[in-house]
Amino acid sequence: MAEEDDDLILSDLPDDELVPQMHDDLYDGLKEEVVEGVEILLSRGWTPYRVLTEALVAGMTVVGNDFRDGILFVPEVLLAANAMKSGMGLLKPLLVETGAPRMGKMVIGTVKGDIHDIGKNLVAMMMEGAGFEVVDLGINTAVEAYLAALETEQPDILGMSALLTTTMPYMKIVIDTLTEKGLRDDYIVLVGGAPLNEEFGRAIGADAYCRDAAVAVETAKDFVARKHNQVAAG
Numbered sequence: 001m002a003e004e005d006d007d008l009i010l011s012d013l014p015d016d017e018l019v020p021q022m023h024d025d026l027y028d029g030l031k032e033e034v035v036e037g038v039e040i041l042l043s044r045g046w047t048p049y050r051v052l053t054e055a056l057v058a059g060m061t062v063v064g065n066d067f068r069d070g071i072l073f074v075p076e077v078l079l080a081a082n083a084m085k086s087g088m089g090l091l092k093p094l095l096v097e098t099g100a101p102r103m104g105k106m107v108i109g110t111v112k113g114d115i116h117d118i119g120k121n122l123v124a125m126m127m128e129g130a131g132f133e134v135v136d137l138g139i140n141t142a143v144e145a146y147l148a149a150l151e152t153e154q155p156d157i158l159g160m161s162a163l164l165t166t167t168m169p170y171m172k173i174v175i176d177t178l179t180e181k182g183l184r185d186d187y188i189v190l191v192g193g194a195p196l197n198e199e200f201g202r203a204i205g206a207d208a209y210c211r212d213a214a215v216a217v218e219t220a221k222d223f224v225a226r227k228h229n230q231v232a233a234g
């Protein structure tokens with residue numbers, strides 16, 4: 001198997017074989033091969049967004065399923081995540097470089113206790129690509145850090161990400177703290193992450209739950225436009 005892989009020349013593969021091969025390479029945490037695959041697809045005229053969704057995110061879904069089913073373990077998943085990040089690194093400048101007009105500003109972070117950042121990074125990247133300025137607070141973000149960033153950055157939107165059922169309730173702590181301080185209505189609060197759903201978003205008092213990065217962009221645009229219309233209406 002390893003010998004066969006050594007002989008494999010990715011650029012010789014047609015798209016419909018290259019993409020599944022990239023899923024395999026991502027699964028095996030083969031960073032260089034994933035990056036090479038991304039480069040090849042881009043050189044064949046694929047849009048950065050298509051490469052991201054069909055080659056990288058789809059590959060990560062397989063990793064996620066096998067992690068859930070106990071077939072993969074943390075070290076392997078970490079390697080896959082690093083390979084995914086390298087591929088994303090290549091796409092980021094292309095997704096960001098759309099020349100889109102400035103849409104608004106977002107502060108985003110993964111909540112306290114949670115170190116998953118791939119989805120959050122993707123949202124940040126797509127938001128930047130859509131013309132938003134993004135301030136990324138990183139992972140394991142405590143309520144104090146969110147509050148400090150909101151005060152210094154004065155964004156339109158606060159985005160929070162959580163991937164664990166044990167950390168998603170922390171979003172409510174942040175929102176409740178904003179409410180206590182009389183700041184809740186100053187920001188559009190968008191939340192996301194695999195274990196969340198719309199009902200949870202409503203229950204914790206967020207403005208919206210965003211299923212994926214594309215939905216986050218559309219929702220953000222929608223809310224910012226509404227906010228500007230309200231301001232204009234006086």
Ligand code: B1M
Nearest residue numbers: 064068115116117118119159161164165192193194212213
């Ligand atoms: Co973790 N992990 N993990 N993990 N991990 C999950 C989340 C899990 C579902 C796996 C499983 O069992 N199937 C499970 C959670 C179970 C649960 O809570 N019920 C789990 C677990 C248990 C754990 C540990 C506890 C494992 C352990 O140590 N025993 C541990 C926790 C560490 C911690 O955070 N304290 C852990 C660790 C890790 C790694 C470090 C190995 C690695 C993270 C690396 C990294 O992020 N830098 C990892 C990974 C990679 C995963 C899976 C496999 C993949 C997550 C991912 O990156 N998906 C994940 C399985 C899964 O989700 N199916 C799993 C790809 C990404 C593009 O999707 O993040 O969903 P996602 O983001 C999407 C949307 O959700 C949305 O848009 C994104 C793009 O479309 N979105 C937002 C996300 N955030 C948003 C914010 C927004 C809007 C939309 O704001 C506006």
